[in-house]
Amino acid sequence: MQDKTLKILFLGDVVGRPGREAVAKIMPQLKEDFSPDLTIANAENVAHGKGITENTLKDLQNAGVDFFTSGNHVWKKEGRRLVSEKKFPILRPANYPEGVPGRGFQILNIFSKKIAIINLIGQTFFRNNYTCPFIEAKKILKAIEHENCNAVLIDFHAETTSEKRALGYYLDGQVSALIGTHTHVQTADDQILPNGTAYLTDAGMCGVRHSILGKNKEQVIQGFLQLDAVDSDWDDEWQEAIVQGVLVEIKKNGKAKEVKRINKVVIN
Numbered sequence: 001m002q003d004k005t006l007k008i009l010f011l012g013d014v015v016g017r018p019g020r021e022a023v024a025k026i027m028p029q030l031k032e033d034f035s036p037d038l039t040i041a042n043a044e045n046v047a048h049g050k051g052i053t054e055n056t057l058k059d060l061q062n063a064g065v066d067f068f069t070s071g072n073h074v075w076k077k078e079g080r081r082l083v084s085e086k087k088f089p090i091l092r093p094a095n096y097p098e099g100v101p102g103r104g105f106q107i108l109n110i111f112s113k114k115i116a117i118i119n120l121i122g123q124t125f126f127r128n129n130y131t132c133p134f135i136e137a138k139k140i141l142k143a144i145e146h147e148n149c150n151a152v153l154i155d156f157h158a159e160t161t162s163e164k165r166a167l168g169y170y171l172d173g174q175v176s177a178l179i180g181t182h183t184h185v186q187t188a189d190d191q192i193l194p195n196g197t198a199y200l201t202d203a204g205m206c207g208v209r210h211s212i213l214g215k216n217k218e219q220v221i222q223g224f225l226q227l228d229a230v231d232s233d234w235d236d237e238w239q240e241a242i243v244q245g246v247l248v249e250i251k252k253n254g255k256a257k258e259v260k261r262i263n264k265v266v267i268n
């Protein structure tokens with residue numbers, strides 16, 4: 001492993017049962033094609049679209065996911081308990097106020113390499129006033145400096161493309177990869193920034209292909225036409241799903257060698 005690059009497979013927000021089943025179905029092929037050393041998934045939507053449960057996290061672990069990041073929806077269902085326990089390897093965004101349960105970053109030891117995973121959430125277009133992700137990122141990097149990590153990956157869970165690209169350039173060269181989540185729509189700007197950070201504005205989602213962010217499309221359309229007069233729910237049935245994410249390859253010096261979007265269609 002000494003001179004080998006480190007390969008991290010990162011999957012965008014896994015939405016509900018269709019997302020879990022599609023990930024399970026395609027994972028053997030992804031592992032064969034890319035041989036990742038570590039597989040991470042954003043799990044905030046894994047339990048019927050909002051939140052997490054023990055069983056739904058176990059489904060993803062059984063499918064081959066090693067580690068979980070999350071976002072604003074993680075607290076629903078069994079979320080509050082599960083992020084505060086150490087039973088599952090799951091992060092919540094680091095820039096919540098002090099006293100909120102759970103942890104926002106963790107250092108993993110894989111093949112005698114230290115990999116720091118950091119989860120942050122954006123400030124733009126969220127109902128809550130999270131603390132500044134730019135300042136929080138610098139604080140965490142300072143706090144783990146002495147660990148001399150071989151790689152640092154950030155999941156930046158944010159709504160706007162500008163906030164994500166800004167954090168990418170702000171941290172360029174200081175982290176191995178900054179991957180965006182939350183919009184459930186994959187962007188096409190996978191690139192290595194000038195100082196060596198692998199970057200993608202949004203990894204996309206794993207869930208029903210013909211849906212609106214994983215929700216039933218007819219109901220969401222009616223929601224735009226009739227506003228509060230209708231509710232929309234997450235799709236549970238599926239024929240076609242997408243599995244979207246990114247593969248990042250990191251060199252010995254912690255800089256990115258390659259970043260490649262993954263966008264697969266899975267048939268049930």
Ligand SMILES: [Fe+2]
Pocket residue numbers: 013044045071073182183184
């Ligand atoms: Fe999400």
Ligand SMILES: [Fe+2]
Pocket residue numbers: 044071072073157182
């Ligand atoms: Fe989110």
